[in-house]
Amino acid sequence: MCGKAGPAMRQFLDFEKPVAELESKIEELRHMTEPGGINIAEEVGRLTEKAERQLRATYARLTPWQKVQVARHPDRPRAGAFIAALITDFTPLAGDRAFADDTALLGGMGRFQGRPVMVLGTERGSDTESRVRHNFGMARPEGYRKARRLIELAGRFALPVLSFVDTPGAFPGIDAEARGQAEAIARAIEACLSAPVPVVATIIGEGGSGGAIALAAGDRVLMLEHAVYSVISPEGCASILWRDAAAAPAAAEALRLTADDLHRLHLVDQVIGEPLGGAQRDPEATFRAVGEAIGAALDPLLGLDPATLLARRAEKFLEMGRAV
Amino acid sequence: MSWLTEFVRPKIRTLFARREVPDNLWHQCPACQQMIFATDLAANLKVCPHCGHHMRAGAVERLGWTFDPDSFTRIELPKVAADPLRFRDQKRYVDRLKEAREKTHLEDAVAVAHGTIGGRRAVVVAMEFAFMGGSMGAAVGEAIVAAARLAVLQEAPLIVFTASGGARMQEGALSLMQMPKTVLAVRLVKQAGLPFLTVLTDPTTGGVTASFAMLGDVQIAEPGALIGFAGARVIEQTVHEKLPEGFQRAEYLAAHGIIDMVVKRTELRETLVRILGLLQPGEIPAAA
Numbered sequence: 001m002c003g004k005a006g007p008a009m010r011q012f013l014d015f016e017k018p019v020a021e022l023e024s025k026i027e028e029l030r031h032m033t034e035p036g037g038i039n040i041a042e043e044v045g046r047l048t049e050k051a052e053r054q055l056r057a058t059y060a061r062l063t064p065w066q067k068v069q070v071a072r073h074p075d076r077p078r079a080g081a082f083i084a085a086l087i088t089d090f091t092p093l094a095g096d097r098a099f100a101d102d103t104a105l106l107g108g109m110g111r112f113q114g115r116p117v118m119v120l121g122t123e124r125g126s127d128t129e130s131r132v133r134h135n136f137g138m139a140r141p142e143g144y145r146k147a148r149r150l151i152e153l154a155g156r157f158a159l160p161v162l163s164f165v166d167t168p169g170a171f172p173g174i175d176a177e178a179r180g181q182a183e184a185i186a187r188a189i190e191a192c193l194s195a196p197v198p199v200v201a202t203i204i205g206e207g208g209s210g211g212a213i214a215l216a217a218g219d220r221v222l223m224l225e226h227a228v229y230s231v232i233s234p235e236g237c238a239s240i241l242w243r244d245a246a247a248a249p250a251a252a253e254a255l256r257l258t259a260d261d262l263h264r265l266h267l268v269d270q271v272i273g274e275p276l277g278g279a280q281r282d283p284e285a286t287f288r289a290v291g292e293a294i295g296a297a298l299d300p301l302l303g304l305d306p307a308t309l310l311a312r313r314a315e316k317f318l319e320m321g322r323a324v
Numbered sequence: 325m326s327w328l329t330e331f332v333r334p335k336i337r338t339l340f341a342r343r344e345v346p347d348n349l350w351h352q353c354p355a356c357q358q359m360i361f362a363t364d365l366a367a368n369l370k371v372c373p374h375c376g377h378h379m380r381a382g383a384v385e386r387l388g389w390t391f392d393p394d395s396f397t398r399i400e401l402p403k404v405a406a407d408p409l410r411f412r413d414q415k416r417y418v419d420r421l422k423e424a425r426e427k428t429h430l431e432d433a434v435a436v437a438h439g440t441i442g443g444r445r446a447v448v449v450a451m452e453f454a455f456m457g458g459s460m461g462a463a464v465g466e467a468i469v470a471a472a473r474l475a476v477l478q479e480a481p482l483i484v485f486t487a488s489g490g491a492r493m494q495e496g497a498l499s500l501m502q503m504p505k506t507v508l509a510v511r512l513v514k515q516a517g518l519p520f521l522t523v524l525t526d527p528t529t530g531g532v533t534a535s536f537a538m539l540g541d542v543q544i545a546e547p548g549a550l551i552g553f554a555g556a557r558v559i560e561q562t563v564h565e566k567l568p569e570g571f572q573r574a575e576y577l578a579a580h581g582i583i584d585m586v587v588k589r590t591e592l593r594e595t596l597v598r599i600l601g602l603l604q605p606g607e608i609p610a611a612a
Contacts, residue, residue, distance in 0.1 A: 170534075172554030172562050177572060180582045182533035182553040189507045189535065209491075209500060210534045210553070217504040231491045231500040231531070236558070241413035241493060255496045256409045265408065267497050314508050318469060320501040321404055321462025 010281075013069045015058060019277075022051035055277045062226070065249035067258050068234055070226040071206045075280035077287070078137075079106055079121030079164040082204060085287035086294070087112055087119055093150060095142075099179065102143030104135040104171070107150045112162060113295055118154035120147050120215050121164035124205070137206075138171035141184035144214050148184075148191040151199075160198040160298055163215040166205030168233065170214070185214045192217035193313060196306035200297050202290060203227045203259075203268070204279075219313050220297040221267075223259040224290070225274040229267075230257035267320060270297065353377055369589045378546050378589055380526055382428070383435035383452035386485050390448055390593055396439025401431050402470050404462040409496050417494040424455045432463035433488070436471045438478060442597030444604070445480040447471050451487040453527070458488035460532050461495040465502030468536060472509035481519040481600055486537045490530015503535040510539045519603045523592065524551045524574070524583065542599055543583040544592070545574035551583075 012020040026047045029040055062070065070076070083090060087110035094101040106121040124137030154161045170181055192199055192215070199218035207216065207229030223229060232240075237255060238247035256262070259271040272293045275282035301309065350359045355377035365372075369389055370379040381389075387396060411417040425431065433455035438447045449471045451458045468484070475482040491499040513520045522540030524533075526549035534553055545551055552572035560567060570576045574586045587595045 170553065172558045174559060174563060174565060174567065174571065177552050177554065177559070178576075178580050180538070180580070183538040183582060185534040185553070186503075186507060186536070186538040189504050190511070190539065193504055193508055193511065207497075210503065210531055213500050213503050214534075217507075229497050229500075231495075231497055232493055237413075237493050251413070254409070254411050254413060255493070257496065262497055265496075265498060267501055314511075317501060317504040318508060320505060321408070321465060321495070321498050322402075 011074050013066070013073065015062075015066050015069070016055075016277075019051055019055045019058060022047055022054060026051065052276070059226075059277055063249065064228070064252040064255070064258050064261075065234065067226050068206075068228050068248075068252050070278045070280075071228045073278060073280050074126070076205055077279055077283040078126055079123045079166050079204065081126075081283060082164050082202075082287060082290060083108075083110070083119055083121060085284070086291045087117070088114075090119070093153075094146070096145035096149060098142070098145065100140075100142045102135075102140050102146060103133055104137055104139040104167075105143030105146055107146055109159065112160075112298075113291070116157075116159050118150050118159045118161045119163070120150060120161065122167035122211065122215065124166055124168075135171060137167040138169060139167065139211060139214075140171050140173070140176045141179045141181050144170070144181075144184035144188040147188045147215060151188075151191040151195050155195045155197055158197055160200065160302070161192075161195060161218070162294060162298075163199070163201045163218065165201060165203045165207050165212045165216050166227075167208045167211045168206055169208035170211035182210075185210045188214035189217050193317070194310070196310060198298055198301035198304075198309065199313070200294055200301070202272075202294060203229050204290070208233065217313075217317060219301050219309065219316070220269045222270045222272055222290075222293050222297060223262060223268045224272050224279060224286070225259055226278050227259055228252075228257040229259075229262055230255050354379070371589050376547065376588070378526065378548055380453055380487065381589075382454060383430065383433075383450035383485075383487075386450035387435060387437045387448060389589075390450075390483070390485075390596065391437065391439040391441055391446075392443065396437040396448075398435060398437045399470065399474065401434070401436065401463060402466040404466050407494075408462075408498055409494070411494040411496070413494075420456060420494065428452055428455045430455055432467065433458045433460070433492075434464045434467045436467050436474075438474055438480065441483075441593070441600065444597075444600055445478050446483055446600065447475040447478065447480050448483045448485070450485040451532075453487040453489075456492065456494075457490075458486075458532070459490060459492035459494075459499070460488060460502050460506075461492035461499045462502060464488075464492075465499075465505040468506045469509045469512075472512045475513050475518055476516045479516070479518065481521065481604065482513045483521045483523065483596065484536065484540075485523045485525055486528040486532055487525045488528055488530070488532035488537075490532055500531065503531050506536040507539065510536050514541070519600065521596065521599065523587075523596075524577075525549050527551070529553065529555060538582075541603070544585055544587050544595065545577060545583050546589055546592070547574055547586055549574040551577050 090110035092108035125131035125134040201216035201218040203223040234248040234252035237251040279286040353372040356375035358374040524545040
């Protein structure tokens with residue numbers, strides 16, 4: 001959970017500097033006690049309007065690289081916050097039954113709009129302590145095996161699966177490789193594609209490659225406006241193709257990783273609008289919007305029999321990249 | 325379903341016309357530095373006769389080593405959207421594709437054929453590392469789906485030789501979506517009750533490993549092959565540790581229970597024949 005109180009505590013990205021300056025000026029004025037010659041209230045109003053215009057202008061033309069920054073914003077609401085806001089009776093379930101419980105990958109049962117569901121999410125944490133505890137949202141094989149187990153459990157009890165994806169990618173570690181990271185991801189994808197229940201995935205922050213698709217091979221894939229979803233991080237792509245990690249902005253552009261791009265390419269089904277200035281400025285409004293979108297996506301799927309559901313899900317992914 | 329009408333078109337000429345006449349009769353083994361006479365190397369399936377090092381092999385020669393002599397036919401790969409992202413880094417993707425096609429004489433990083441192995445029908449996919457690092461974009465994804473459908477149609481097992489650096493960055497998230505697509509292809513084969521075998525060759529990493537490559541009913545790897553999810557450099561930068569000796573090599577994966585066996589290239593064909601015979605004992609050989 002992010003516990004930042006007011007704008008004074010807000011963390012700004014580089015490109016938000018003009019807005020940050022205006023907002024700090026507003027704060028200063030608000031704290032001015034002397035009733036000086038100028039009308040403070042009027043000045044505050046004028047600056048507030050200006051700050052909002054500035055923010056609107058900035059966010060209306062974010063570059064892909066800036067979107068990456070917003071998607072990774074330290075104050076952006078994380079999977080756990082979405083689950084807390086949207087799921088009642090949440091009952092966490094743990095472990096892959098073989099080796100460990102992976103805290104980078106949250107899972108459990110609960111109710112969404114009153115209906116029992118299975119919930120999965122990659123959690124990055126929101127402060128240093130929780131980021132370390134959740135391994136910055138990078139799951140190990142145990143995480144993907146837990147996901148697979150819970151998806152299969154959901155299938156047996158007809159619980160729709162909702163996933164919240166926000167991960168830099170699967171953990172690139174010696175232990176992860178030794179325990180079969182690739183196999184664990186492949187099986188999680190297979191579990192998503194084999195679940196006889198609706199699967200609705202929402203990319204809420206960073207959809208990082210294999211670690212993201214492992215939870216996102218669903219009937220409906222939703223994506224927040226400033227989230228990104230990519231086969232490789234812009235930095236990784238830049239260092240391979242440009243031989244220079246500093247080319248990340250160019251790589252972000254070339255990779256077409258924004259929500260609008262993915263929607264245009266028919267790789268995600270719906271883009272969910274974010275509050276002005278990004279989800280971190282109004283998490284509550286973001287939760288509401290995401291809740292409504294998931295509800296609307298889930299509703300038409302609930303009436304489908306498993307065979308139809310599976311066939312349509314398969315057709316959807318088989319279609320991607322096929323010549324028209 | 326254009327691939328259905330096209331897959332039978334024989335492409336025998338491409339198999340034989342391209343027999344390279346080596347301008348140098350000697351090759352140096354990159355592992356032991358010893359010189360090897362070109363014909364000896366070819367006869368030994370590109371395995372160094374001195375140290376046993378398995379050199380990388382092309383997709384088309386793989387097919388030749390695997391099928392019964394003169395028994396196989398390559399299928400035309402399904403057409404896919406060309407450069408859907410209009411991707412360019414320091415080079416345009418379309419130019420990289422053009423160069424790769426000229427270099428490999430393949431349409432993309434994969435070749436698919438059907439024929440017989442030990443007298444039994446089989447469909448084989450062989451990936452081509454020399455084609456943009458064997459990377460998987462829509463073309464590779466579609467080829468694997470086509471191969472799976474052909475296997476189901478022919479009631480034949482599907483064997484995949486992997487060689488890939490992972491997903492093709494130049495196709496962005498579209499290449500990522502080939503992971504679920506190829507997982508679905510494997511599902512088709514398995515649901516039809518047919519064997520799906522993977523032979524992991526050097527190197528097999530990234531999105532290819534994390535999709536169809538790791539879903540084999542039986543998983544075989546060539547000696548010394550690099551197989552993993554993340555690249556060694558990325559892992560080193562993340563964990564700030566020296567990687568253990570033999571990390572992500574075929575033998576390491578076998579020791580960690582990730583693959584069934586490590587098989588020398590020269591024994592691969594007989595191993596495949598034996599496994600197919602055990603999995604489908606009732607099958608009547610297609611040709612005597």
